[in-house]
Amino acid sequence: MALKWWLSASALLSSMTILLVLGFLLQSSWPLIQQQGATFIVGTEWYPFESLYGMLPAFIGTVWSVTLALLIALPCGVAAAILCAELLPPRLRSTVRFAMELMAGVPSVVYGLLGMWLLLPLLESQLNLLTGRTLLAAGLLLALMILPTIMVLSEDAIRAVRQSQRETAKNLGIGWDATLWRVLLPQAWPGIRVATLLATGRAMGETVAVMLVVGSIDRIPEPFYNFLQPAQTLTSRIGREMAEASVGSLHWAALLFCGLMLATMAVAISLLTHRKVAAV
Amino acid sequence: MNSQHLLARDTISKGIVWLLAVPALLIPTIVLCYIFWQAAPVLDWGFIVGTTDGAGFGVSDGIFAQLLGSLLLAVMACAIAAPFALGTALYYRTYASPRQQRLLTAMFNMLQGIPPIVFGLCGLVVLVNLFAWGVSLISGAVVLAMVVLPLLVLNTLATLERIPHGYTEAGMALGLGNGAIIGRLWLPRSWLNLLTGVLLAMARALSETAPIMFTATVFSGVVWPDSLFSPVTTLQTHIFYLAQESNDPQVISIAWGSAAVLVLLVASLGVLARLLYKLGED
Numbered sequence: 215m216a217l218k219w220w221l222s223a224s225a226l227l228s229s230m231t232i233l234l235v236l237g238f239l240l241q242s243s244w245p246l247i248q249q250q251g252a253t254f255i256v257g258t259e260w261y262p263f264e265s266l267y268g269m270l271p272a273f274i275g276t277v278w279s280v281t282l283a284l285l286i287a288l289p290c291g292v293a294a295a296i297l298c299a300e301l302l303p304p305r306l307r308s309t310v311r312f313a314m315e316l317m318a319g320v321p322s323v324v325y326g327l328l329g330m331w332l333l334l335p336l337l338e339s340q341l342n343l344l345t346g347r348t349l350l351a352a353g354l355l356l357a358l359m360i361l362p363t364i365m366v367l368s369e370d371a372i373r374a375v376r377q378s379q380r381e382t383a384k385n386l387g388i389g390w391d392a393t394l395w396r397v398l399l400p401q402a403w404p405g406i407r408v409a410t411l412l413a414t415g416r417a418m419g420e421t422v423a424v425m426l427v428v429g430s431i432d433r434i435p436e437p438f439y440n441f442l443q444p445a446q447t448l449t450s451r452i453g454r455e456m457a458e459a460s461v462g463s464l465h466w467a468a469l470l471f472c473g474l475m476l477a478t479m480a481v482a483i484s485l486l487t488h489r490k491v492a493a494v
Numbered sequence: 495m496n497s498q499h500l501l502a503r504d505t506i507s508k509g510i511v512w513l514l515a516v517p518a519l520l521i522p523t524i525v526l527c528y529i530f531w532q533a534a535p536v537l538d539w540g541f542i543v544g545t546t547d548g549a550g551f552g553v554s555d556g557i558f559a560q561l562l563g564s565l566l567l568a569v570m571a572c573a574i575a576a577p578f579a580l581g582t583a584l585y586y587r588t589y590a591s592p593r594q595q596r597l598l599t600a601m602f603n604m605l606q607g608i609p610p611i612v613f614g615l616c617g618l619v620v621l622v623n624l625f626a627w628g629v630s631l632i633s634g635a636v637v638l639a640m641v642v643l644p645l646l647v648l649n650t651l652a653t654l655e656r657i658p659h660g661y662t663e664a665g666m667a668l669g670l671g672n673g674a675i676i677g678r679l680w681l682p683r684s685w686l687n688l689l690t691g692v693l694l695a696m697a698r699a700l701s702e703t704a705p706i707m708f709t710a711t712v713f714s715g716v717v718w719p720d721s722l723f724s725p726v727t728t729l730q731t732h733i734f735y736l737a738q739e740s741n742d743p744q745v746i747s748i749a750w751g752s753a754a755v756l757v758l759l760v761a762s763l764g765v766l767a768r769l770l771y772k773l774g775e776d
Contacts, residue, residue, distance in 0.1 A: 321756055
């Protein structure tokens with residue numbers, strides 16, 4: 215009986231965690247919603263001292279930095295996975311793979327340090343910028359962080375394609391190029407898709423590294439595609455301002471609402487991932 | 495299409511793959527080497543076992559207190575999360591209906607996707623303020639336990655899946671109850687793999703910064719926390735503060751040194767987990 219009690223209680227409690235997290239975030243950001251309606255979500259101005267809590271600049275910053283990271287990391291990561299799975303000799307392959315697994319575990323704050331003291335000076339001198347703290351810096355750093363994840367998971371997906379498929383393709387004489395595009399990648403696509411979604415989630419929720427390089431200025435880039443300007447992401451805003459906001463104030467509620475937005479986006483991504491996995 | 499044409503296309507495709515893949519493999523390697531190159535001047539035994547009094551903004555001595563705080567938080571987080579994770583995974587395998595199983599899987603996949611800082615925010619609202627635990631070791635440990643919980647559950651589930659069905663069926667045919675099946679069959683067979691999961695969870699807890707920033711840490715002044723309710727210093731936040739607040743090259747080299755120690759610590763946990771996993775397979 216004690217056993218059953220322990221098992222049921224822990225299952226109940228740990229599956230409730232996510233509901234508790236979402237519930238507490240909603241409850242604590244409620245004062246803001248109550249006072250300002252839902253309009254602040256699409257507001258473009260964030261001035262806590264004037265009670266303006268527009269979410270749009272940080273939201274756009276988050277979307278931009280994640281997009282930039284994916285644009286860089288996805289082609290490179292998948293290419294590295296193809297190289298590893300198809301072209302390298304087995305011994306070299308396992309070494310490279312192990313190194314990549316270790317890279318995937320490097321703490322984000324170390325990337326932050328790298329971003330601040332290696333990437334920013336490089337960007338400033340190479341692109342002749344006033345400050346290296348830009349959306350581009352955040353995107354590059356995030357790309358470096360998610361690359362190992364994309365590579366490792368995509369390699370799993372490519373290697374899971376059965377050997378007989380490769381042999382059949384070879385016997386048909388369709389060449390390496392066509393085998394890659396017509397056989398390997400289409401079959402590995404569900405796995406690569408999941409890798410991409412997981413990497414997106416990680417990039418979106420990354421805090422300390424982004425916070426050190428993004429510049430933390432609450433405005434929408436002008437024009438909107440200018441990624442050489444300082445910006446703000448949802449996570450960097452929370453990281454910068456949480457310590458300053460007084461408990462229970464509107465500012466506090468607004469920052470918790472940023473957290474709620476992040477959590478909602480994460481849940482949406484994981485639903486997308488999960489459904490596709492089940493369908494395959 | 496003649497064969498020469500095909501060959502040319504193959505070469506071009508392979509060329510593109512190499513062109514994209516080589517930077518993807520080289521840049522992380524260079525970056526890793528850069529960390530250790532920068533850290534080399536400060537890395538010695540005194541750096542690791544020395545403590546700083548906080549007066550010199552971390553410039554003076556070692557990082558022993560930070561190392562201790564990080565390890566303490568990670569171990570406590572795993573100690574809190576492990577019983578729940580094990581219980582949940584066992585429930586999934588024994589009592590749960592297919593519907594509950596689907597629900598549990600969905601819940602943990604969602605939980606795994608939640609950004610760590612969100613747990614930090616919740617910890618700040620609930621543990622630090624509502625429960626009035628303050629910025630403390632216990633708040634940070636509970637927050638980190640939430641971060642590693644999905645990882646531990648999914649890992650434990652995967653371990654239990656790998657136990658051959660014949661074992662369980664033989665046990666059931668002998669009339670063993672759930673308790674005996676768990677205690678006599680499952681745990682003796684898979685405890686090494688379960689330990690692997692705990693080590694990976696520790697590595698994960700060691701590499702998180704955002705969730706403990708507001709809930710557990712202060713910059714300096716603590717070597718060994720007096721109680722569960724006093725704050726700690728950690729390696730992760732130490733690196734963060736040094737990187738952010740200082741321009742002094744010597745301070746930055748201390749940050750590089752701390753980063754190298756942290757990377758080594760996380761990597762060695764990863765390697766250890768891999769070895770244990772191999773051992774458990776045989």
